[in-house]
Amino acid sequence: MTTSMFGAPVARREDPRLVTGNGRFLDDLGHDALAAAFVRSPHAHARIVDIDVTDALDVDGLVGIWTHEDLPGRVGEPLPLLIPHPTLTHGRTAYALAKDEVNHVGEPIVLVIARDRYVAEDVAQLIRVEYDFLTPVVGIEMARDATDLVHDDVPDNVSAHMFQEVGDVDAAMAAAPRTLELDLSIERSACMPMEGKGVYARWDDENGELRLYSSTQTSTGVRAAVAAKLDLPLAKVECIAPDVGGGFGVKINHPWPEEVLIPWAARLLDQPVKWVEDRREHFTSSAHERGQLQTVKVGFDDEGRILALDVKLWHDNGAYTPYGIIVPIITSTQLLGPYKPGAYRVEFWSLYTNTVLVTPYRGAGRPQGCFAMERTVDAIADELGLDRTEVRSRNFILPSEMPYDHGLLFQDGRPLRYDSGDFPASLDKLKALVGWDDFAAYRAEAEAAGRKVGLGIGCYVEGTGVGPYEGGHIQVETSGRVNVSTGLTSQGQGHETVFAQIVANELGVPIEDVHVTTGDTRRMPYAVGTFASRAAVMSGNAIALAARTVRAKALRIAADALEVSADDLEIVDGDIRVKGAPGTHMSLGTVSVMSNPLRYAFDEAAKAATQFAGSNDPSKPPVADDDEPGLEGKDFYSPTQATFANGMHAAIVETDPVTAEIRILRYCVVHDCGPMINPMIVEGQVHGGVAQGVGGALYERMVYDESGQLLNASFMDFLMPYASEVPVIETDHLETPSPLNPLGIKGAGEAGCIPVSAVIASAIEDAEGFPIRSMPISPVELWELRQRHAAGDWPSLRRPRHTSSSPTDTQEDR
Amino acid sequence: MSEPVAEELLDVTITVNGVPHHARVPARRLLSDFLRHDLGLTGTHVGCEHGVCGACTVLVDDEPMRSCLMFAVTAQAHRITTVEGLGTIDAMRPVQRAFTECHGLQCGFCTPGFVTTITAYLEENPDPTAEEAREAISGNLCRCTGYQNIVKSVLRAAELRRKEANDQ
Numbered sequence: 001m002t003t004s005m006f007g008a009p010v011a012r013r014e015d016p017r018l019v020t021g022n023g024r025f026l027d028d029l030g031h032d033a034l035a036a037a038f039v040r041s042p043h044a045h046a047r048i049v050d051i052d053v054t055d056a057l058d059v060d061g062l063v064g065i066w067t068h069e070d071l072p073g074r075v076g077e078p079l080p081l082l083i084p085h086p087t088l089t090h091g092r093t094a095y096a097l098a099k100d101e102v103n104h105v106g107e108p109i110v111l112v113i114a115r116d117r118y119v120a121e122d123v124a125q126l127i128r129v130e131y132d133f134l135t136p137v138v139g140i141e142m143a144r145d146a147t148d149l150v151h152d153d154v155p156d157n158v159s160a161h162m163f164q165e166v167g168d169v170d171a172a173m174a175a176a177p178r179t180l181e182l183d184l185s186i187e188r189s190a191c192m193p194m195e196g197k198g199v200y201a202r203w204d205d206e207n208g209e210l211r212l213y214s215s216t217q218t219s220t221g222v223r224a225a226v227a228a229k230l231d232l233p234l235a236k237v238e239c240i241a242p243d244v245g246g247g248f249g250v251k252i253n254h255p256w257p258e259e260v261l262i263p264w265a266a267r268l269l270d271q272p273v274k275w276v277e278d279r280r281e282h283f284t285s286s287a288h289e290r291g292q293l294q295t296v297k298v299g300f301d302d303e304g305r306i307l308a309l310d311v312k313l314w315h316d317n318g319a320y321t322p323y324g325i326i327v328p329i330i331t332s333t334q335l336l337g338p339y340k341p342g343a344y345r346v347e348f349w350s351l352y353t354n355t356v357l358v359t360p361y362r363g364a365g366r367p368q369g370c371f372a373m374e375r376t377v378d379a380i381a382d383e384l385g386l387d388r389t390e391v392r393s394r395n396f397i398l399p400s401e402m403p404y405d406h407g408l409l410f411q412d413g414r415p416l417r418y419d420s421g422d423f424p425a426s427l428d429k430l431k432a433l434v435g436w437d438d439f440a441a442y443r444a445e446a447e448a449a450g451r452k453v454g455l456g457i458g459c460y461v462e463g464t465g466v467g468p469y470e471g472g473h474i475q476v477e478t479s480g481r482v483n484v485s486t487g488l489t490s491q492g493q494g495h496e497t498v499f500a501q502i503v504a505n506e507l508g509v510p511i512e513d514v515h516v517t518t519g520d521t522r523r524m525p526y527a528v529g530t531f532a533s534r535a536a537v538m539s540g541n542a543i544a545l546a547a548r549t550v551r552a553k554a555l556r557i558a559a560d561a562l563e564v565s566a567d568d569l570e571i572v573d574g575d576i577r578v579k580g581a582p583g584t585h586m587s588l589g590t591v592s593v594m595s596n597p598l599r600y601a602f603d604e605a606a607k608a609a610t611q612f613a614g615s616n617d618p619s620k621p622p623v624a625d626d627d628e629p630g631l632e633g634k635d636f637y638s639p640t641q642a643t644f645a646n647g648m649h650a651a652i653v654e655t656d657p658v659t660a661e662i663r664i665l666r667y668c669v670v671h672d673c674g675p676m677i678n679p680m681i682v683e684g685q686v687h688g689g690v691a692q693g694v695g696g697a698l699y700e701r702m703v704y705d706e707s708g709q710l711l712n713a714s715f716m717d718f719l720m721p722y723a724s725e726v727p728v729i730e731t732d733h734l735e736t737p738s739p740l741n742p743l744g745i746k747g748a749g750e751a752g753c754i755p756v757s758a759v760i761a762s763a764i765e766d767a768e769g770f771p772i773r774s775m776p777i778s779p780v781e782l783w784e785l786r787q788r789h790a791a792g793d794w795p796s797l798r799r800p801r802h803t804s805s806s807p808t809d810t811q812e813d814r
Numbered sequence: 815m816s817e818p819v820a821e822e823l824l825d826v827t828i829t830v831n832g833v834p835h836h837a838r839v840p841a842r843r844l845l846s847d848f849l850r851h852d853l854g855l856t857g858t859h860v861g862c863e864h865g866v867c868g869a870c871t872v873l874v875d876d877e878p879m880r881s882c883l884m885f886a887v888t889a890q891a892h893r894i895t896t897v898e899g900l901g902t903i904d905a906m907r908p909v910q911r912a913f914t915e916c917h918g919l920q921c922g923f924c925t926p927g928f929v930t931t932i933t934a935y936l937e938e939n940p941d942p943t944a945e946e947a948r949e950a951i952s953g954n955l956c957r958c959t960g961y962q963n964i965v966k967s968v969l970r971a972a973e974l975r976r977k978e979a980n981d982q
Binding site: 011012014015016017018019020021022023024025027028031060061116118191192193194195243244245246248278279491492493494680681683684687688689690691692714715716720722723724726728729752 | 820821840842843850851854855856857858859860861862863864866867869896897898900901902903906909910913914915917919920921922923924925926929948949951952953954955956957958959960961962963964965
């Protein structure tokens with residue numbers, strides 16, 4: 001059992017507690033805590049003239065009301081800009097409570113703390129804020145026009161302008177036999193975890209210590225930021241991420257205003273305080289992503305090989321830039337996917353608008369880049385009358401060219417260098433899975449029945465497992481229980497299971513003996529966080545290295561005791577034994593006893609380690625000079641660069657000839673994240689990613705009106721897919737190992753959602769016979785495109801439609 | 815400035831998971847908040863506060879209802895069952911077991927609402943097709959799984975229920 005742990009679909013360790021109501025999410029804690037609520041701006045752009053709390057003071061159960069001017073020292077200073085970049089010349093961050101001006105609907109202005117949330121909301125409703133209105137800047141076009149400014153001191157609304165070029169694009173473009181230009185756009189969407197954010201803080205006045213719980217993707221990050229804001233020694237602040245009900249990126253930004261204010265208030269009041277974000281707050285006060293306008297100019301030859309690619313991006317970064325310009329940097333680099341254009345130039349402008357700020361959402365800029373690249377490749381195929389997969393093949397980086405250096409800087413400030421991947425093999429698998437070459441016959445049949453169907457494709461490469469590092473600590477108790485801790489957090493990825501699998505495998509112990517803790521700064525204070533599909537790669541490898549250290553120590557101690565060479569020992573099911581002579585053995589728990597010389601026996605097992613128990617060598621100290629007591633080990637994994645996973649998706653869609661309703665008939669995924677620790681979990685990640693991608697392609701958008709009001713800030717109006725909207729997802733895997741890390745693995749978390757908009761656009765375009773340049777697309781929008789197309793003001797595709805045979809019936813329960 | 819007026823509290827008795835609970839709550843106390851914060855039954859989660867996501871679904875006289883859309887005071891005449899009443903870690907019931915076998919959850923926040931919904935559904939339709947299973951869960955939101963493994967869990971739970979019935 002133990003040796004086959006890695007790669008097995010092991011049932012998740014976290015599930016029994018979660019299916020029985022025994023999870024511990026943020027709002028499941030602290031029933032004795034006071035509750036916080038906020039007065040948030042109802043206006044997108046305004047100056048705060050006056051705040052009147054008179055009426056609110058009468059409410060029974062009120063504890064306190066605070067505005068910006070009440071915030072002392074660093075608590076009242078702007079929140080940190082987490083990821084500075086030389087091109088982010090005009091980075092701006094918010095205050096924990098707005099100072100003088102608000103820049104988006106939902107910006108917090110007043111903190112209210114009361115006996116419970118009901119009372120806190122009552123109080124918030126009675127507080128009157130007077131505003132002077134300023135012109136709201138809404139939408140990328142308006143931000144780009146820059147007639148009105150979001151921040152007075154940011155010219156043209158541009159926070160960052162970045163430019164990268166590889167090769168001579170102008171020369172290559174001029175020399176290219178053919179060129180095409182595309183105008184593209186992608187709308188806003190958002191992570192929308194089922195559990196919003198939340199913070200719960202307890203101040204221990206006797207010891208001057210703060211314990212903080214946050215529904216975060218980085219407890220070490222929150223801890224450091226809060227300690228700095230509250231001017232507390234790091235040693236006096238602990239931060240714990242309990243069970244977290246989904247993150248998808250929005251919980252990596254930190255500190256959120258509430259993460260500063262709630263601990264501050266808990267300390268001030270010397271009482272526990274909790275704030276749990278409600279859904280409307282999550283819509284208007286957390287973060288969104290995706291919104292971009294793009295232009296692409298591409299030069300290519302008659303075979304469809306891309307000679308020059310010139311891309312311009314306008315990225316909506318919302319009102320503030322606490323997370324820097326990671327999203328557009330990723331778009332601009334990961335846009336290249338599995339392809340190798342002769343020359344590449346990309347220029348982006350990150351623009352302020354009076355809308356909720358923009359930070360990474362699963363995929364983090366890649367879906368936009370993939371959309372731009374894949375629309376371009378489809379357009380080339382159309383222009384030349386070639387099969388879309390053929391054009392892709394001709395531009396692929398080949399396995400023989402790996403590692404492949406694009407000559408660009410990636411989001412981690414390191415070269416964009418692909419470590420491995422076999423794109424032709426992935427494409428072959430995908431074509432076989434979806435029945436690419438048989439589609440013409442299927443289409444003919446469908447068309448004969450009066451149906452419109454289309455086949456679409458999208459390919460991507462995803463840099464995963466970015467540094468700087470993660471750590472793993474492993475300690476074996478005398479009972480044989482193995483405690484594992486890593487600092488990054490979990491939001492449903494099954495870390496308790498996969499990390500236990502790694503340890504079971506490396507250490508040779510039953511997985512039932514392994515207990516994993518994540519996201520608790522008391523257990524592992526050095527960590528970065530869970531984002532960029534990095535947890536398995538970073539913490540997985542760190543934990544594997546730590547396990548190897550523990551294993552070596554265990555074998556050394558056992559070899560000594562059994563008077564054999566360590567090389568002759570193996571560990572099977574937690575028992576160390578002589579290879580070929582399993583009668584000579586001792587348990588890992590016994591080794592743990594022996595590793596810790598004791599003066600006092602606390603139980604039967606401990607007696608063996610006391611000073612009169614055995615054959616001590618009086619000439620040696622009980623713990624050798626270069627040794628430490630205890631059977632434990634710690635290690636860190638810090639890579640030189642990201643490892644690059646990849647995938648290819650295909651879909652068959654049907655569009656209703658009358659209503660323009662869009663239905664996904666089949667959805668196929670080929671995914672390569674290297675060797676899978678737990679294929680069941682990887683598959684689940686792919687399913688969930690695709691579902692979010694489907695939402696982004698067909699349903700989800702943030703509808704702002706011209707005054708900056710978010711019109712659909714509820715689950716009733718923001719259309720997240722239910723089971724009825726998500727197709728059955730058919731998957732196949734390639735496992736191309738990474739040469740970069742000890743386990744050879746790559747990240748899998750974000751992959752599923754990256755190409756979906758590109759794939760669905762490709763399929764709709766194929767069904768309709770005209771190009772799709774903007775996503776998401778609703779039936780109304782498709783219907784309008786049909787009208788424009790019929791009226792001659794929207795072009796037709798040029799190629800004779802590649803028609804082709806029947807997709808097998810979709811089946812739920814294969 | 816007048817003196818703060820304290821909110822009127824009402825005596826209520828609500829039967830949850832077979833146990834009557836007495837409490838004094840304001841009229842506006844939501845059933846979801848009552849379960850979670852007054853009784854400490856935190857398995858019922860709140861995802862949207864307006865009846866769309868289904869995370870807060872509990873059984874009211876065995877029928878699935880959104881506890882965020884009910885007041886605690888209105889629950890007095892009914893039997894309330896929460897996820898905690900549908901099995902324990904050491905004795906999971908078929909729907910719960912099916913979710914663990916089929917990877918029917920990731921973060922687990924929405925799961926209690928699915929468990930209650932599916933439990934009630936299988937009473938009504940003990941042998942659903944995949945299509946019916948999908949339909950049955952299409953009033954609950956999950957942001958992690960893409961639903962495929964939840965559909966699988968429904969079918970597996972039906973199987974486990976039948977097995978359990980046969981074993982008895």
